[in-house]
Amino acid sequence: MNNSKSPILIKHLPSSPxxxxxxxxxxxxxxxxxxxxxxxxxxxxxxGDYLSKQLLNTSPRKITILHFHWTAYQYEQETxxxxxxxxxxxxxxxxxxxxxxxxxxxxxHNYLPHDTKFKTANYLERLWMAxxxxxxxxxASCGKNILAKKLLRRKDVYVIPHGNYIPFFNxxxxxxxxxxxxxxxxxxxxxxxxxxxxxxxxxxxxxxFRALPDLDAALYIVGNAQDQTSKEIHQSIHGDARxxxxxxxxxxxxxxxxxxAADAVVLPYLNILGSGALMTALxxxxxxxxxxxxxxxxxxxxxxxxxxxxGNTNGLKTALAEIPNLDLTKMGENALARAQQYPWAEMVxxxxxxxxxxxxxTGGTNQ
Numbered sequence: 001m002n003n004s005k006s007p008i009l010i011k012h013l014p015s016s017p018x019x020x021x022x023x024x025x026x027x028x029x030x031x032x033x034x035x036x037x038x039x040x041x042x043x044x045x046x047x048g049d050y051l052s053k054q055l056l057n058t059s060p061r062k063i064t065i066l067h068f069h070w071t072a073y074q075y076e077q078e079t080x081x082x083x084x085x086x087x088x089x090x091x092x093x094x095x096x097x098x099x100x101x102x103x104x105x106x107x108x109h110n111y112l113p114h115d116t117k118f119k120t121a122n123y124l125e126r127l128w129m130a131x132x133x134x135x136x137x138x139x140a141s142c143g144k145n146i147l148a149k150k151l152l153r154r155k156d157v158y159v160i161p162h163g164n165y166i167p168f169f170n171x172x173x174x175x176x177x178x179x180x181x182x183x184x185x186x187x188x189x190x191x192x193x194x195x196x197x198x199x200x201x202x203x204x205x206x207x208x209f210r211a212l213p214d215l216d217a218a219l220y221i222v223g224n225a226q227d228q229t230s231k232e233i234h235q236s237i238h239g240d241a242r243x244x245x246x247x248x249x250x251x252x253x254x255x256x257x258x259x260x261a262a263d264a265v266v267l268p269y270l271n272i273l274g275s276g277a278l279m280t281a282l283x284x285x286x287x288x289x290x291x292x293x294x295x296x297x298x299x300x301x302x303x304x305x306x307x308x309x310x311g312n313t314n315g316l317k318t319a320l321a322e323i324p325n326l327d328l329t330k331m332g333e334n335a336l337a338r339a340q341q342y343p344w345a346e347m348v349x350x351x352x353x354x355x356x357x358x359x360x361x362t363g364g365t366n367q
Contacts, residue, residue, distance in 0.1 A: 007037070007038070007039050008038055008039070008064045008065060008355055008356075008359055009038075009039040009040075009041055009062060009063050009064050009065075010030075010033065010038055010039070010040055010041065010063075010064065010065045010067055010355065011040075011041040011055075011063045011065070011066050011067065012026065012029070012030060012040070012067045012069065013049055013050075013051065013066060013067070013068050013069065013071075013074075014026075014046075014049035014069065014070065014073070015030060015040075015042060015043060015048075015049065016042075016043045016044070016045055016046045016047075016048050016049045017044075017045070018046055019049065020042075022249075024165065024168060024252065024276070024280075025276050026069065028165075028168055028344065029348060029351075030042070032344060032345060032348040033348060033351070033352065036348060036349065036352050038352065038355070041063055049073070050074060051066075051074060051090060051093045051094060051097065053093075055097075056093060056096055056097055056100065063102070064102075064103060064359055065102070065103045065104075065105055065355055065358070065359065066097060066102050066103070066104055066105070067105040067106075067107070068104070068105070068106045068107070068129065068133075069107050069109060070109065070113075071106075071125060071129060072113040072116065072122060072125070074086075074090045075087040075089070075090045075121070075125065076113075076116075076118065076121075080117075080118055080121075083118045083121050084118075084121055087121050087124065087125055090125070091124075091125070091128050094128065094129075094132050095132065098132055103134045103355075103358045103359055104132055104133045104134050104135075105133060105134065105135050105136075105137065105354065105355070105358070106129050106130075106133040106135075106136050106137070107136075107137040107138070107139075108126075108129075108130075108136060108137070108138050108143055108146075108147065108273070109139070109273065109274055110272075110273050110274075111126070111143070111146050111150070111273055112126065114197055114198075114199045114271075115197055115198055115199060126151055127151055127152070130147060130151035130152065130153035131152075131153070133153075133156075134156065134358040135156045135157075135158060135354045135357070135358050136153060136156065136157045136158070137158050137160055137351065137354065138157065138158070138159055138160075138273070138274065139159075139160060139161060139162040139273075139274035139295065140159070140161075140162075140273060140274050140294055140295040140298050140299075141159050141298060142273065142294055142295075142297075142298065143159070143273050143274065144157050144159050146273070156358075158350070158354055160347055160350045160351065161299075161342045161347065162274055162275070162276065162278075162279045162295070162342065162347065163279070163342050163343060163344035163345070163346065163347030163348070164279055164282065164283045164339040164340065164342050164343065164344060165279060165280050165283040165339075165344070166283045166339060166340065166344075167344060168252075168344075169252065169255075169256045169259070169283065169284070170253075170256055171256065171259075171260050171284055171285075172256065172257060172260035172261075173260070174260060174261060174263075176260075177257050177258075177260035177261035178261045180257050180261070181220075181257060181258065181261050183218060183220070183244075183261050184218055187216050187217055187218060188216075188217040188218070188263040188264065188323055188328060189217070189218045189220060189261055189262050189263050189264075190209075190217055190218065190219045190220065190262070190263070190264050190265070190266050190289075190320075190323070191219075191220045191222070191258055191259065191261075191262035191264070191265050191266070191286070192205060192219075192220070192221045192222070192223070192265070192266050192267070192268075193222050193223050193250065193255060193258060193259070193265070193277065193280075194223045194277050195223050195224045195225075196221075196223050196224065196225040196229055196233070196247065198270075199269060199270045199271055199272075200267075200268070200269050200270070201268035201269055201270050201316075202221060202233065202268070203232070203233075203236060204268050204270075204316055205219075205221075205266055205268045205316065206219075206221075206233065206236045206237060206243065207236070208268075208316040208317040208320055209240075209242070209243065209320060210236075210237075210238065210240055210243075211317050212317065212320055212321055215242075215320060215321065215323065215324075216324070217242065217323055218242055218243075218244065219242060219243045219244070219266075220243075220244045220245075220246070220258060220262070221233065221243065221244070221245045221246075221247070222245070222246040222247075222250050222255075222258055223246075223247065223249075223250060224247070224248055224249040224250070225247040225248075229247075230247045233245060233247065256284075259280070259281065259284035259286060260284060262281075262284070262286050263286075263287075263328045263332070264286060264287045264288070264289060264323070264326075264328055264331075265277075265281035265286040265287070265288050265289070266288075266289045266290070266320075267281070267288060267289070267290040267296070268289075268290065268291065268316050269290065269291065269293070269294075269296075270291075270310075271293065271294070272293055272294040272295060272296065273294045273295065274294070274295050275294065275295045275296065278290070278295055278296060278299060278300075279299075279339060279342070281335070282299070282304065282335045282336065282338050282339035283336070283339045284336075285332040285333065285335050285336035285339075286332060286335055287304050287305050287306070287326075287328060287331035287332055287334070287335045288300055288304070288305040288306075288335070289305065289306045289308070289316075289319050289320070290305065290306075290307060290308075291307065291308055291309070291310035291315065291316075292307040292308065292309060292310060293310050299338065303331065303334040303338075304331055304334040304335040304337075304338045305331070305335070306319050306322060306326070307319075
């Protein structure tokens with residue numbers, strides 16, 4: 001960092017306490033930016049997550065860069081009419097922010113929001129973000145291709161691999177973690193973790209696992225699920241004693257126990273671009289079983305994971321059936337080594353360089 005320059009004040013949208021408490025990525029990103037000398041504008045409540053009139057009336061001298069992450073909450077409503085009306089207002093406010101001199105950075109974590117009811121509105125918003133942003137960040141190179149082909153954005157797109165979470169979790173020994181959970185020590189423990197949503201393919205995982213009654217493994221499914229989803233999951237398990245669930249919000253400390261105990265993580269997502277769950281699993285030395293899509297196909301190979309074809313209806317089942325033939329201990333060592341290739345501080349350093357490029361120069365650089 002060049003300390004002779006005037007300080008840069010960054011506002012991340014969203015970054016209110018409700019987001020920082022549940023999304024490790026945002027909390028650790030802003031913390032590391034502060035360590036690297038940036039000032040961060042933290043909103044006191046959820047009202048500060050929005051591109052509001054109050055924010056637009058703030059002098060750009062006070063807040064230099066607006067860094068957008070997830071954006072659909074800015075405009076989505078229950079009805080299509082309300083969503084499009086709010087989207088129009090959001091697009092006008094974003095253009096106004098540009099006109100007032102704010103620099104805009106957008107991290108495209110997903111191409112379109114998952115589980116959306118209004119894909120046309122979401123696409124128009126993504127197209128507008130791609131048009132307005134001074135710089136766009138993606139955590140997988142396939143995101144750069146999507147920006148070029150679907151959102152017509154080619155300039156100042158930065159591919160920055162997702163940093164690992166090794167510094168932020170306490171990893172237990174596998175034996176201690178399994179003992180804490182009461183997990184069997186004489187068979188592989190497979191883990192799915194994270195907020196359970198339709199695109200993550202949990203019903204497919206249960207179906208594929210139950211289709212292998214002779215597979216001597218335990219499957220743990222942990223993460224927050226809505227009541228109806230929880231009911232459907234329990235019904236689909238049909239009393240299979242090999243499958244354990246904990247369908248509630250899992251604090252980081254408790255999640256660390258599950259990940260420390262796991263011999264492999266299964267992420268049977270139906271669609272994905274970048275994936276924090278992938279880097280979390282690798283950071284705990286967990287090999288990952290996943291479809292060959294998005295970040296999975298870029299960061300996993302046969303040394304630290306098992307990829308299957310997303311177009312093959314039996315792909316997941318076939319992958320699970322391979323577990324007895326895998327050296328999960330060696331793959332776990334390779335998984336940790338793969339995560340170590342992507343330090344968190346290096347990811348943040350690259351983001352910081354983008355801030356400097358757009359704030360102190362007239363143009364950016366293609367990457």
